[in-house]
Amino acid sequence: MNNGFLTQSLHAGHSPDSTTGSRAPPIYQTTSYTFDDAEDAAARYALERTDDVYTRISNPTTRYLENRLAVIEQGVAAVATASGMAALDTATSVLAQAGDNIVASTDMYGGTASYFTNMASRRGIELRTVSTEDLTAFQDAIDEQTAFVHLETVANPSLKTPDFAPIADIAHERRTPVVVDNTFATPYLCRPIEHGADIIWESTTKWLHGKGTTVGGVLVDGGTFPWRRSGYDELDGNNPAFDIDFVSRFGEAAFANVARHRGVRSLGNQQSPFDAWQTLQGIETLGLRMQRHCKNATQIAEVLEDHPSISWVSYPGFKSHPTH
Template sequence: MNEEQTDSLGFGTRCVHAGQEQPDPATGARAPPIYQTSSYVFDDAGTAADRYALDDDGNVYSRFDNPTVSMLERRLASLENGTAAVATGSGMAALDAATSILASNGDNIVSAASIYGGTHSYFSNMATRRGVEPRYVDTLDPDAYAEAIDDNTAYVHIESIANPSLVVPDFEAVAEVAHDHGVPLFVDNTFGTPALCNPLDHGADIIWESTTKWIHGSGTTVGGVLVDGGSFPWDEYPEKFPEIGTESVAFDGTNFAADFGDQAFAVAARQRAIRSLGDGQKPFDAWVTMQGAETLALRMERHCENAMTVAEFLRDHDDVAWVNYPGLDDHEGHDIASTYLDGGYGGIVTFGLAGGYEASKRVCEETDLAQFLANIGDAKTLIIHPASTTHAQLSEEEQRASGVTPNLLRLSVGIEDPDDIVADLEQAINSAEEA
């Protein structure tokens, strides 16, 4: 079986086989080998020169290319329906690499307001130090994106399922706005995962994702990925995106758009960002993540089923003021979510207690099965109070704009028996309210 044949197979099959269609040619091992090496021997001087000039795609140095990592990259590119992928040391490293390639001093980024607190902090506190201005708009209003974009906009950014408001933007409408202004649509698909959502099929140009979460799924390994959709016409905007569309002084005149076609962004991100910043994913981490990816389709089914059970339980609880889950009919984005999500509405449920800020914080201390920690997408059920943790760096106004209220609790629903999850939440809510 070759790569082309694999890409024609079903999603669950690609979770298992994409990226490593054949046994290891050196040993016959069927499991992917871990190439734990820093560097690679060149056959001759000509080969070495060609690899440094990007005329030969063989390995050079594991800071930015490694055979084990390449297997994971091919698997994730296949699952996201992309042309190529670049694995990074974390999700935030993926965001930083893309921003380094696409934006420079004097540019701006137009982003949905309802996004992960760490992303908001990166835009507002790191990108600004490089002279890049973030502009936040109503996540669900395509006209707001259009009004914010100007000639200096580097990209438009949204999340497939917003963290933590859980609204799903209208991908196609936002993509149309972005493309009308000559800028790419950049989507964080961490909450959606390729098991539920394929933004590249709905107008997105680039995906980024934290592989730490559902793709790996066990809470042991940090990683991220950039996936190139191969759709954006970089060659039509060479001055706007000089790292991709003009001759690179770093590589003796290489023009990534002209020389690498529908993989131009991925190659540029690897060679001009990951190579320089040292943000590539490590071989062992990639190997472990590949093991997790094999069960992604199965796990997401259980995450979604359990999340719906939990959401319905919380909706009927007297001490719960509100529940937010895209799968519920009364969720403000239920119809859009039903359009863009396939096979489930995700593994995150948010809710707030009638007792307010203090009671909601107390729930995190009272759960037993649900673990109080700052992660999502684990096989285990996880809980956190964003206003005092993940979004604490934002002002109350910024928290509200991103969908965080003082009493909001974010629950990452695991794959345990749903009755046990519900029982744990019930006793924790009761204890918190009594306190």
């Protein structure tokens, strides 16, 4: 049986705890884990087994959140991070290196723009911005050194929405993955993977959690990009830290596993168990809240549009919006 979005938001990614029978996800507030023996420890560190080693890498509570987000985003795996910017940093660290460039729509969150121009640039990574609505500009900007194309589902703050499918087609023709910030839409309003995105990142701080008490982020692997022989050393068998081929070992979830074991593990970007548990509580009501958010936004936009002191309102629901 295929469960609906509201049911998935409440139950996906978690089964009753086998030891206690707990119906709700417990908080595993621990830093480390025991091994059966030396061979077990060696196998875990070599990624031959997926059992937990250290909470900076993975944790049962955090995994509940990751599994739930992978389901509701229609991905194959997810990695929870300490913030949305930590998710972006992890993805960039895995996919881009000095000499590469990132092609991004001009309509983007200020924090993202600052990261690309101030942090990524110091690593020798070039930012190329193009108009969200100009498909030809995307085509012209992407070259052999483009690490990924970056889009926002609903841009912050312009609220422009890209035409995902043709942009994804242009990128994929050049063997370039598409990375999408789905923070503003959430998977309730849009699932970018269904429209050609390969990787999603989100700030769970905002709509996903929804209560203003917990900072967090997530990367969701769509399992769609052909990493084999793609030129991404971290993924296609030339990883400098692990003597394994991530594509062969993890298949369609290769990116998520590299993000965890090379990005999060090395950068310390993992989300804490308590924050993950808090975010799980917020996701349980995501569908209901998004319905009300949309209704409220429409009402506010209509009031402002009719107000004599307001000359212009940017709202995607209006035909006057450039990406209505």
